[in-house]
Amino acid sequence: MPDTAATDTTSVARKPLPADLQAWLEAHTQQLDTAQELAGAVLPQLAAAGLFRIGVPEALGGSGGDVRDAIDAIAAVAEQSLTSAFVFWGHRTFIEYVLQSSNDALKARWLQPLLAGEHAGATGLSNAMKFLSGIESLQITAAQAGDGWQLDGGLAWITNLRKEGFVAAAAVNMPNGAPPAVMAFAGDAPGVTRSPDLDLMALRGSNTAAVWLNAVPAGAADVIALDARKFLPAVRPAFLGMQCGMSIGLARASLRSALALCAKTRNTLTDRVLELQTALDDAVARLLEGVHDGRFQSAAAPMFRLRITLAEIVQAAVMLELQASGGRAYLRDHGLDFARRWRESAFIPIVTPSLTQLQIELQKQSAAGPASATE
Numbered sequence: 583m584p585d586t587a588a589t590d591t592t593s594v595a596r597k598p599l600p601a602d603l604q605a606w607l608e609a610h611t612q613q614l615d616t617a618q619e620l621a622g623a624v625l626p627q628l629a630a631a632g633l634f635r636i637g638v639p640e641a642l643g644g645s646g647g648d649v650r651d652a653i654d655a656i657a658a659v660a661e662q663s664l665t666s667a668f669v670f671w672g673h674r675t676f677i678e679y680v681l682q683s684s685n686d687a688l689k690a691r692w693l694q695p696l697l698a699g700e701h702a703g704a705t706g707l708s709n710a711m712k713f714l715s716g717i718e719s720l721q722i723t724a725a726q727a728g729d730g731w732q733l734d735g736g737l738a739w740i741t742n743l744r745k746e747g748f749v750a751a752a753a754v755n756m757p758n759g760a761p762p763a764v765m766a767f768a769g770d771a772p773g774v775t776r777s778p779d780l781d782l783m784a785l786r787g788s789n790t791a792a793v794w795l796n797a798v799p800a801g802a803a804d805v806i807a808l809d810a811r812k813f814l815p816a817v818r819p820a821f822l823g824m825q826c827g828m829s830i831g832l833a834r835a836s837l838r839s840a841l842a843l844c845a846k847t848r849n850t851l852t853d854r855v856l857e858l859q860t861a862l863d864d865a866v867a868r869l870l871e872g873v874h875d876g877r878f879q880s881a882a883a884p885m886f887r888l889r890i891t892l893a894e895i896v897q898a899a900v901m902l903e904l905q906a907s908g909g910r911a912y913l914r915d916h917g918l919d920f921a922r923r924w925r926e927s928a929f930i931p932i933v934t935p936s937l938t939q940l941q942i943e944l945q946k947q948s949a950a951g952p953a954s955a956t957e
């Protein structure tokens with residue numbers, strides 16, 4: 583769906599991060615990846631820089647622009663810290679669900695605290711995305727309870743479950759033959775239990791945990807969408823586009839580092855670095871165009887391919903950075919940025935929709951022929 587706030591259909595100017603945030607990310611990027619201590623600080627830092635308001639209409643408390651501006655901001659954060667970019671993505675994607683929901687009570691309760699970063703928004707929709715592709719059954723079930731429901735089940739992975747307070751989105755099996763819905767539940771609702779942080783090999787400051795729901799009360803004000811099958815494809819361009827911001831930022835950082843290393847030593851790699859930079863710029867331009875003009879609403883396949891292309895560019899960029907560095911990449915006293923990016927890059931192919939899921943989905947669509955709805 584084209585964003586009505588924007589009229590420009592060509593491109594979005596890249597904006598630098600505010601200096602305070604840039605300095606904080608530079609100072610803590612290693613710790614954010616390898617330790618959990620700063621997990622509580624990420625959201626307030628991003629909020630203080632006004633990042634959650636980007637791409638949100640001014641009339642709703644945002645700073646205007648459209649989803650392309652949000653993609654650009656997530657990419658700028660990912661250049662410094664993928665942990666912070668993933669927290670940003672989860673939170674901003676939850677904001678997008680609230681924006682695209684037709685539920686005014688939900689908006690009234692959550693939008694302002696989310697924009698201000700006073701409360702964390704988490705998106706537990708991997709399960710739903712896999713459900714839509716027929717890979718997995720829904721892990722949360724609603725039973726009728728008076729005028730509302732009670733929710734039971736759990737989610738194995740969910741990021742931005744801030745210990746100081748969170749609200750999460752999940753797809754839910756509904757009773758009485760109703761279609762699956764997308765619901766919000768707050769971390770402090772009765773019956774919600776958050777696990778300790780998962781023992782991750784990277785992105786450890788991301789507040790990633792499991793969550794269990796035991797007879798959690800839910801009412802009409804908690805409904806994001808009553809029909810997940812309609813809602814999820816509609817939010818998918820923003821969901822996936824902003825997620826691609828993580829790949830874009832990480833690839834840019836690796837290519838910049840590779841180019842700097844080439845300038846000093848391995849000049850033979852320079853052409854490959856520049857070629858990859860051109861491929862990245864081209865993929866970014868196509869992504870921004872498609873997200874903006876609405877074509878990914880009706881044609882998901884080109885967007886899936888772009889997500890795959892960007893993930894491949896990240897892998898190639900990190901590999902070029904390694905090769906341009908040579909053996910020094912193994913020396914801790916030559917800096918830890920490469921090793922961090924190497925670990926961060928391992929997240930890109932597996933974040934939902936994972937490359938495996940996308941490739942299977944594309945195969946299904948091509949088997950269904952050109953009449954396939956998403957082609």
Ligand SMILES: Cc1cc2nc3c(=O)[nH]c(=O)nc-3n(C[C@H](O)[C@H](O)[C@H](O)COP(=O)(O)OP(=O)(O)OC[C@H]3O[C@@H](n4cnc5c(N)ncnc54)[C@H](O)[C@@H]3O)c2cc1C
Nearest residue numbers: 705706707708709717739740741932933934936938939942
């Ligand atoms: C650090 C971290 C944070 C996360 N945060 C969140 C979060 O905030 N919210 C959230 O919802 N999730 C989150 N996740 C989950 C994540 O997004 C993915 O769901 C998960 O990592 C990928 O799912 P998977 O392990 O099943 O791997 P997949 O890549 O889906 O699959 C693994 C294997 O399953 C098989 N397979 C997959 N699809 C099919 C198919 N269609 N048919 C047959 N076989 C198939 C293949 O053999 C494949 O190799 C997080 C994960 C990590 C690592």
